[in-house]
Amino acid sequence: MNDIPAVLSTVDPPTRACCDRAPTPGMLHAFEQFNRGEYFEQHETLEWIWRAETDTTIRNFYKGILQVGVGFHHLRKGNYNGVIKVLGRGINYLKPYAPACYGVDVARLIEEASAVYWRVRDKGRLETRDLEMELPQVHLVRESRLKEVRMEYQTLPALRVGEHVRKITFEEYLALEDQGVQTEWVNGEVRVYMPVSVKHQQLVNFLDRVLGMFVELLGLGIVLTDRIVMRALVNVAREPDLIFLSQQNRERLKATHLAGAADFVVEIVSDESVGRDRADKFYEYEEIGVREYLIIDPRQGKQRVDYFGLDDSGKYQPILADQEDKFHSRVIPGFWFRKEWLLQENLPDALDCLAEIRGLNDSEIQILRRLLTGAK
Amino acid sequence: MAYIIAEPCVDVKDASCVAVCPVDCIHGGPEDNMLYINPDECIDCGACAPECPVSAIFPEDQVPEQWREYIQMNYAYFGKTK
Numbered sequence: 001m002n003d004i005p006a007v008l009s010t011v012d013p014p015t016r017a018c019c020d021r022a023p024t025p026g027m028l029h030a031f032e033q034f035n036r037g038e039y040f041e042q043h044e045t046l047e048w049i050w051r052a053e054t055d056t057t058i059r060n061f062y063k064g065i066l067q068v069g070v071g072f073h074h075l076r077k078g079n080y081n082g083v084i085k086v087l088g089r090g091i092n093y094l095k096p097y098a099p100a101c102y103g104v105d106v107a108r109l110i111e112e113a114s115a116v117y118w119r120v121r122d123k124g125r126l127e128t129r130d131l132e133m134e135l136p137q138v139h140l141v142r143e144s145r146l147k148e149v150r151m152e153y154q155t156l157p158a159l160r161v162g163e164h165v166r167k168i169t170f171e172e173y174l175a176l177e178d179q180g181v182q183t184e185w186v187n188g189e190v191r192v193y194m195p196v197s198v199k200h201q202q203l204v205n206f207l208d209r210v211l212g213m214f215v216e217l218l219g220l221g222i223v224l225t226d227r228i229v230m231r232a233l234v235n236v237a238r239e240p241d242l243i244f245l246s247q248q249n250r251e252r253l254k255a256t257h258l259a260g261a262a263d264f265v266v267e268i269v270s271d272e273s274v275g276r277d278r279a280d281k282f283y284e285y286e287e288i289g290v291r292e293y294l295i296i297d298p299r300q301g302k303q304r305v306d307y308f309g310l311d312d313s314g315k316y317q318p319i320l321a322d323q324e325d326k327f328h329s330r331v332i333p334g335f336w337f338r339k340e341w342l343l344q345e346n347l348p349d350a351l352d353c354l355a356e357i358r359g360l361n362d363s364e365i366q367i368l369r370r371l372l373t374g375a376k
Numbered sequence: 377m378a379y380i381i382a383e384p385c386v387d388v389k390d391a392s393c394v395a396v397c398p399v400d401c402i403h404g405g406p407e408d409n410m411l412y413i414n415p416d417e418c419i420d421c422g423a424c425a426p427e428c429p430v431s432a433i434f435p436e437d438q439v440p441e442q443w444r445e446y447i448q449m450n451y452a453y454f455g456k457t458k
């Protein structure tokens with residue numbers, strides 16, 4: 001088959017180590033969208049993952065699949081130039097990752113997508129709109145082969161930010177925990193993340209005080225922060241920013257970690273965590289049954305709060321605010337919050353918020369304050 | 377429809393937008409005084425607009441009145457007319 005004209009200047013060569021990993025839930029979700037022909041949606045999912053990826057040797061892999069999908073999107077719309085440019089670029093991005101990467105049969109995707117590319121070129125601009133053809137899908141290589149390559153992958157741990165460390169067991173991972181860095185355990189590898197910002201800590205602390213007091217007062221369960229380890233899937237352990245565990249699920253809490261899903265999880269987004277929070281964890285938490293997931297993005301220019309709850313079929317649906325701009329939790333009875341509380345520059349007073357949630361009026365709040373401070 | 381880069385980019389051209397475009401469709405060479413979005417390749421995802429430090433990027437139908445000529449200029453850069 002002819003080569004597609006190169007349109008790239010540089011591509012960082014992939015390392016075998018990153019290619020040998022298994023796909024994450026976020027990636028699998030994107031591939032499903034791709035295979036269903038939801039090309040715009042697959043781009044959005046992969047874009048989150050791509051933008052969050054700091055490892056330059058793997059970033060173009062996501063971009064390659066994303067652009068092959070967008071090329072098909074242009075083909076559906078009869079946009080000849082779009083197909084030639086974007087599909088061609090996507091295929092070229094993928095080449096360094098052949099034959100297989102992250103469990104994807106890259107060689108096959110390149111071959112099948114190239115066939116589409118040349119067919120469109122041969123037919124030319126005028127016929128693009130009428131081209132009827134079945135479009136290629138993303139196929140995974142056999143799982144057994146993935147396991148073989150995973151076994152070979154053994155180097156010594158060196159805990160530096162952004163680094164992916166060797167395969168270890170869950171027990172070894174828990175033992176690493178006291179090293180004082182933020183880590184998570186994904187597909188058996190330890191990942192080390194940036195220390196969090198002061199703003200991030202203040203936000204966690206605010207929620208901890210309001211929600212922690214609330215559930216304690218009413219005996220509803222327990223709130224934990226400070227990097228509690230939550231075993232998400234068999235081979236994944238996450239450290240959410242804050243979790244709530246209800247009384248009836250209390251037995252999931254072990255001496256060192258949470259074995260199973262929390263009832264409610266909060267993640268605070270940073271530049272470095274955005275893809276994990278919005279894509280990977282979203283699907284993981286949905287899959288393991290975290291009943292509510294609150295994503296707070298306090299970054300300049302973003303300032304978003306997204307709140308999801310599991311529906312009857314176990315899928316996340318957005319939870320919207322009521323007429324008074326209150327977001328009501330369904331898993332923490334009586335608890336609600338306002339978006340502004342979480343996004344304003346100076347966080348509000350935790351006691352005031354707690355009192356407001358409990359329905360106290362202003363003079364009652366004054367009295368409560370006086371009683372607590374001893375002021376006359 | 378596509379996204380359009382307008383006047384505020386002129387001579388700023390810091391390329392913050394280029395890094396976030398998932399389909400690499402924001403172009404411009406050293407000889408240009410601004411960047412342009414290829415309307416054939418743009419998928420209207422909107423990722424570029426909030427990245428621009430001078431708010432130069434708009435959806436085609438929301439380009440402010442005084443900069444509407446930039447729509448034509450974006451198209452013309454890629455040899456197209458609108």
Ligand code: SF4
Nearest residue numbers: 397418419421422424
């Ligand atoms: S809207 Fe999306 S595709 Fe279009 S130029 Fe901006 S980032 Fe690129």
Ligand code: SF4
Nearest residue numbers: 385389390391393428
């Ligand atoms: S980010 Fe804005 S100013 Fe910078 S190159 Fe892009 S459009 Fe121009």
